[in-house]
Amino acid sequence: MKGRTIILDHLGDVEAAALMVDGHLDDLLVDTPDAPRVGTIYRAIADRPVKGQGGMFLKSPDGSAFLRQIKGLAPGQPILVQVTGFAEEGKAIPVTSKLLFKSRYAIITPEAPGLNISRAIRDEPERDRLLEIAHEAMDGAEYGLILRSCCSGADGEAITEDIEAMLNLAHAVLSDTSTDMETLAEGDGPHVLAWRDWVEPAEIVTNEGGFEEHGVLDALDGLMEDMAPLSGGASMYIEPTRALVAVDVNTGSDVSLAAGIKANMACARALPRALRLRGLGGQIVLDLAPMPKKDRRPFETALRAAFRTDDVETALVGWTPLGHYELQRKRARAPLTEVLA
Structure with missing residues (x-):
């Protein structure tokens, strides 16, 4: 199916929105009933500074929040803050004092x-x-x-x-x-975000059961697997741990001299979408297929171009001594595995 389609539906009782491009799932927004939505604004109360981290823990209506600011704040002081992302289990809600x-x-x-x-x-x-x-x-x-x-x-x-x-x-x-505190x-929510951010012309589907009719549910089944297929028979395994997200690139059945660079370039093109759909962020480490050092620059260029069109802030950190490539990505969404658990 050619063209763009926006489907507004629910996963069980949870509001969700999906963007299909040429028959493939390109983006997915799922509500998080157990966590505050990004963009929520609190009047929070300053609790205690953490000078080693250059920030302040705050009390908010949804629990502990963390603000990367100390200057001008004293415990007990009210401050307006806005949620900027999703917190890992057991961690404070990330917030900013610069409201938008x-x-x-x-x-x-x-x-x-x-x-x-x-x-x-x-x-x-x-x-x-x-x-x-x-x-x-x-x-x-x-x-x-x-x-x-x-x-x-x-x-x-x-x-x-x-x-x-x-x-x-x-x-x-x-x-x-x-x-x-308030x-x-x-x-x-996802339906408003879809209207707000998916602005290119598209067919809008709002009828109940739209996810099943347009293949969104089948795509979600694939996203629950660690393996993501790449072009040319290559693949990458995306495995989140508590510390980081590990991405392992494999060449598959290709045994040619260029197999490594071809698999890695395919990974560069597919990685933003794969992370976006899975809601993954934080530290990301790429264990790439073997390739000569002279091919690193073209790979970085392709990776940078791919993330340039992605809405989630991502910093390309660079190469490690072991030859891995590191990224730092904002936790803008809740992990899909947690949302659908």
């Missing part, structure tokens, strides 16, 4: 005043149109605004409504003068 109010077209940035248009929009008349919309909608507001790339060609009234909705939410959160705004 994000929707499909607009991002309100309270700590960064000014009106900004996505650099992906290069057409000057279109940038002028969007800047005019931004000036009218913000109307002297003290917060900053970023208009996202999907604003290009979008209806001006829809953009204005989006800006105003985020402005109202930001004002409601930031003007609350209470000092009690959840001030819930993060977006």
Whole structure:
């Protein structure tokens, strides 16, 4: 099946959204009823500093949170923070004090005043149109605004409504003068996130049973396996441990001199999608197929290009003395194995 299809459905009682591209599962969002959603905003209470880690533990309505900030904070002080990712079992919720109010077209940035248009929009008349919309909608507001790339060609009234909705939410959160620990705004669920972030033209399926009808459930069965097939008969095994995610690349039945570089290049192209669908982050170590050192640079170039289009922040760290390649990836989603357990 060619084209893009967005399916909004449920896995049991849990809300979920899937993006199919040319008949293959390209992205998956699953709600986490037992964990706070990314984007949730708390009024938390500073608890105790951890100077060795350069941060502060906070008390939040959903348990202990960790903020990488100490300066200006004292135990017992209330502070507004936003959830940035998912915590491993037994660890604190990662949060930031730099709040963002994000929707499909607009991002309100309270700590960064000014009106900004996505650099992906290069057409000057279109940038002028969007800047005019931004000036009218913000109307002297003290917060900053970023208009996202999907604003290009979008209806001006829809953009204005989006800006105003985020402005109202930001004002409601930031003007609350209470000092009690509280959840001030819930993060977006999978269906809203799909509308917000999957902005390219697509068929939308909302009927119950859409996952089964469009092959999402079959794809999920494959994701529960450690082995992920690669082109040319190669494969990679993706095995999360408590400390890191190990990825082992195998050449399969190919015994040619170029088998190693071909398998590794296939891994580079497939890895962002494989990690994204499985919800894996943290430290990632690639045990690549044997290849000459002269082929390392092309591999890194391919890996960098593949992650450039991935939404989850990933740092390409480099080679270890043993010849492994390391990455550090933000824990932006809960591991699929935990969500479907």
